[in-house]
Amino acid sequence: MFKTSPLSPAPSQERTPRIRFTELCAGYPGRPVLHQLDGEIPALATTALVGPNGSGKSTLLGVLAGVIHPTSGELHHEGDRPPAFVPQRGAAGDALPLTVRQTVEMGRWGERGLWRRLTRQDRATVDTAMERLGITDLATRQLGELSGGQRQRALIAQGLAQGSDLLLLDEPTTGLDPEARERIATLLTELVSDGVTVVQATHDLEAARSANTCLLLRDGRLAGQGSPEQLLTASTLTQIWQPA
Numbered sequence: 001m002f003k004t005s006p007l008s009p010a011p012s013q014e015r016t017p018r019i020r021f022t023e024l025c026a027g028y029p030g031r032p033v034l035h036q037l038d039g040e041i042p043a044l045a046t047t048a049l050v051g052p053n054g055s056g057k058s059t060l061l062g063v064l065a066g067v068i069h070p071t072s073g074e075l076h077h078e079g080d081r082p083p084a085f086v087p088q089r090g091a092a093g094d095a096l097p098l099t100v101r102q103t104v105e106m107g108r109w110g111e112r113g114l115w116r117r118l119t120r121q122d123r124a125t126v127d128t129a130m131e132r133l134g135i136t137d138l139a140t141r142q143l144g145e146l147s148g149g150q151r152q153r154a155l156i157a158q159g160l161a162q163g164s165d166l167l168l169l170d171e172p173t174t175g176l177d178p179e180a181r182e183r184i185a186t187l188l189t190e191l192v193s194d195g196v197t198v199v200q201a202t203h204d205l206e207a208a209r210s211a212n213t214c215l216l217l218r219d220g221r222l223a224g225q226g227s228p229e230q231l232l233t234a235s236t237l238t239q240i241w242q243p244a
């Protein structure tokens with residue numbers, strides 16, 4: 001059985017938390033998933049949520065995004081701006097006749113409303129988000145006819161276009177080629193310099209290693225929180241990924 005004690009020290013204590021959670025429990029009707037989590041998401045840093053399939057990464061991200069409500073415990077956000085959440089499958093279904101640009105523009109709806117015209121500033125924000133994800137030349141393509149990696153970049157651009165100070169990404173590099181993965185890694189670091197707190201659930205160990213801090217989940221429990229160097233050691237990875 002995996003022991004939590006060697007992994008407990010949290011160097012993120014030095015950073016101001018953007019989110020704190022205490023004895024947090026959450027899940028789905030009839031299925032508790034997260035059990036008594038105590039931890040924090042440091043502000044102005046990148047945090048990677050790592051752990052095996054089904055360990056609760058997406059569920060925790062959903063709780064941080066406010067789309068899944070805790071069943072008990074406390075969750076406290078410092079700051080009052082709504083997070084930008086990029087789930088594994090975006091809200092825009094493949095079947096919807098949306099272009100890439102329209103998809104990214106949806107990121108402005110939260111502030112502008114569904115029926116109001118986008119302002120010049122909104123359009124500039126959308127342009128910048130598309131440029132940063134390298135999808136400007138895909139602007140007029142239908143979302144449903146993109147490759148998985150192109151579609152993924154369009155959905156990340158949509159999240160970026162929301163202009164939040166908290167960006168929550170579920171498996172942002174899944175399906176991306178090495179160049180696109182590198183682009184996302186660089187982008188996330190730049191976003192932190194721009195004043196954004198970034199959290200990503202990931203299976204991509206390279207992405208996790210480039211984060212400032214990691215939360216390690218196993219079976220819906222927090223198995224550790226700390227820097228990648230501290231947490232993602234060969235022995236920890238073996239312990240975490242071995243069958244319970």
Ligand SMILES: Nc1ncnc2c1ncn2[C@@H]1O[C@H](COP(=O)(O)OP(=O)(O)OP(=O)(O)O)[C@@H](O)[C@H]1O
Nearest residue numbers: 028031033051052053054055056057058059060201
């Ligand atoms: N909508 C849902 N309804 C019921 N159970 C769910 C739902 N979504 C996920 N679960 C269950 O919750 C548990 C945690 O799933 P979650 O998606 O949070 O894990 P994960 O660590 O993100 O996994 P993966 O790495 O495979 O994406 C799993 O047992 C899963 O079957």
